[in-house]
Amino acid sequence: KIPKKTIQRVLIYHRYLTFLLQQGTRDISSKSLADILETTPSQVRKDLSCFGRFGKSGSGYDVLELRDLIGKRLGFEKLRKVCIAGMGNLGVALAGYRGFEDLGLTIQAVFDSDPKKINRKFDGLVCRDIKEIAPVVKKNQIDMAVLTVPAGSAQEVARRLENAGIRAILNFTPVKLTLSSRVKVSNVDLAVELKTLSFFIR
Amino acid sequence: KIPKKTIQRVLIYHRYLTFLLQQGTRDISSKSLADILETTPSQVRKDLSCFGRFGKSGSGYDVLELRDLIGKRLGFEKLRKVCIAGMGNLGVALAGYRGFEDLGLTIQAVFDSDPKKINRKFDGLVCRDIKEIAPVVKKNQIDMAVLTVPAGSAQEVARRLENAGIRAILNFTPVKLTLSSRVKVSNVDLAVELKTLSFFIR
Ligand SMILES: NC(=O)c1ccc[n+]([C@@H]2O[C@H](COP(=O)([O-])OP(=O)(O)OC[C@H]3O[C@@H](n4cnc5c(N)ncnc54)[C@H](O)[C@@H]3O)[C@@H](O)[C@H]2O)c1
Numbered sequence: 001k002i003p004k005k006t007i008q009r010v011l012i013y014h015r016y017l018t019f020l021l022q023q024g025t026r027d028i029s030s031k032s033l034a035d036i037l038e039t040t041p042s043q044v045r046k047d048l049s050c051f052g053r054f055g056k057s058g059s060g061y062d063v064l065e066l067r068d069l070i071g072k073r074l075g076f077e078k079l080r081k082v083c084i085a086g087m088g089n090l091g092v093a094l095a096g097y098r099g100f101e102d103l104g105l106t107i108q109a110v111f112d113s114d115p116k117k118i119n120r121k122f123d124g125l126v127c128r129d130i131k132e133i134a135p136v137v138k139k140n141q142i143d144m145a146v147l148t149v150p151a152g153s154a155q156e157v158a159r160r161l162e163n164a165g166i167r168a169i170l171n172f173t174p175v176k177l178t179l180s181s182r183v184k185v186s187n188v189d190l191a192v193e194l195k196t197l198s199f200f201i202r
Numbered sequence: 203k204i205p206k207k208t209i210q211r212v213l214i215y216h217r218y219l220t221f222l223l224q225q226g227t228r229d230i231s232s233k234s235l236a237d238i239l240e241t242t243p244s245q246v247r248k249d250l251s252c253f254g255r256f257g258k259s260g261s262g263y264d265v266l267e268l269r270d271l272i273g274k275r276l277g278f279e280k281l282r283k284v285c286i287a288g289m290g291n292l293g294v295a296l297a298g299y300r301g302f303e304d305l306g307l308t309i310q311a312v313f314d315s316d317p318k319k320i321n322r323k324f325d326g327l328v329c330r331d332i333k334e335i336a337p338v339v340k341k342n343q344i345d346m347a348v349l350t351v352p353a354g355s356a357q358e359v360a361r362r363l364e365n366a367g368i369r370a371i372l373n374f375t376p377v378k379l380t381l382s383s384r385v386k387v388s389n390v391d392l393a394v395e396l397k398t399l400s401f402f403i404r
């Protein structure tokens with residue numbers, strides 16, 4: 001099991017390597033990779049060693065080869081299907097974002113409980129009633145969900161997602177979800193992110 | 203200097219304590235606070251000790267007293283003024299979010315470079331031309347910014363924010379910003395968050 005922090009760093013290396021390829025750069029040192037994430041060259045080599053033997057210290061890496069190796073180990077070619085529950089401000093912004101596809105994540109279905117939103121199209125996807133979540137998730141073999149409903153409906157909708165067979169939830173609500181251990185939950189609290197930042201400029 | 207992770211935990215305690223007050227709960231043990239964040243009672247006591255002497259081990263905390271003490275130490279009563287640069291999908295979602303005010307953060311101004319958006323109102327705020335950022339930031343004494351422009355304009359707009367006197371940027375773009383040490387940058391990469399989560403459900 002690779003630690004979450006390592007995966008996050010390696011994903012950012014991957015994104016940066018893709019950017020370098022577009023610029024026409026062919027080689028890169030572990031020092032330049034380290035600068036990107038404000039870590040050390042030895043941390044870079046340690047991270048990459050979790051993903052197999054890459055490059056020798058001092059001789060740098062081939063950008064294309066390293067990027068494709070990371071992509072393969074991280075399972076990029078396997079498309080992950082994601083649904084969004086709650087098509088309010090945040091849900092709509094996430095549904096419209098093209099950057100998920102670069103990482104092999106595709107938004108397959110979107111749900112809401114508001115009759116004014118059901119059957120409306122959002123970026124090509126028809127919004128469905130939250131009550132239909134189980135059949136839609138099963139039919140499309142969706143295993144991940146983004147939760148962007150109000151705090152008051154968070155736990156109830158999360159339960160529905162669990163019962164529909166969803167195995168991972170990215171939770172944007174400020175509510176701590178109580179689910180079985182079969183479902184992995186990751187919380188993003190944007191208000192806490194912004195507030196935490198404010199303490200560094202006392 | 204209190205570590206960032208500790209501030210993030212204490213902010214979540216504060217949010218939970220507010221929730222408890224609304225439910226009418228008067229006392230809470232460090233064990234219940236620990237459960238909320240999946241940490242230990244001794245971690246809770248350690249976190250709170252950075253913010254002054256609170257409660258004795260074993261006797262729990264008074265919810266109202268603890269919440270107000272945390273709020274005061276974290277400077278909640280001092281409003282932090284924030285602006286948003288880039289009023290696309292994500293910028294609009296963040297501008298419309300009421301949850302920031304609970305933590306003493308207020309969105310004071312929003313900017314964009316698209317003539318179709320300039321002078322339009324978003325949740326009561328008139329969108330201004332990004333070129334006016336310096337005078338608006340100075341006049342309103344804004345010291346924080348949220349960056350939600352496309353990757354291609356991220357560095358240039360970040361420079362403008364720095365020159366306007368902004369001291370902290372919450373960066374949603376996938377670009378590593380190069381700014382002077384006067385500006386504190388915190389990066390949120392929602393695509394990496396979602397992709398990282400997918401590795402836990404191989
Ligand atoms: N907008 C932001 O920038 C932001 C920032 C931080 C956190 N959040 C959190 O994200 C969540 C969504 O925020 P928002 O600003 O998009 O809110 P919003 O009110 O704009 O959208 C919520 C959506 O959820 C739908 N909904 C309500 N109950 C539902 C149910 N039972 N099943 C399915 N859909 C349901 C509503 O119809 C609405 O479309 C909230 O929990 C909020 O605290 C948002």
Ligand SMILES: NC(=O)c1ccc[n+]([C@@H]2O[C@H](COP(=O)([O-])OP(=O)(O)OC[C@H]3O[C@@H](n4cnc5c(N)ncnc54)[C@H](O)[C@@H]3O)[C@@H](O)[C@H]2O)c1
Nearest residue numbers: 093094097288289290291292314315316350351353355375
């Ligand atoms: N939407 C999401 O869910 C999401 C998720 C992850 C990351 N992001 C990142 O957040 C950023 C914004 O994403 P989005 O989906 O809102 O994009 P968007 O294209 O909807 O919005 C971008 C906005 O920035 C404005 N803009 C462009 N150049 C500008 C400049 N020089 N000065 C001021 N404004 C300028 C555009 O006019 C537009 O209104 C992007 O960098 C994206 O990678 C977005």
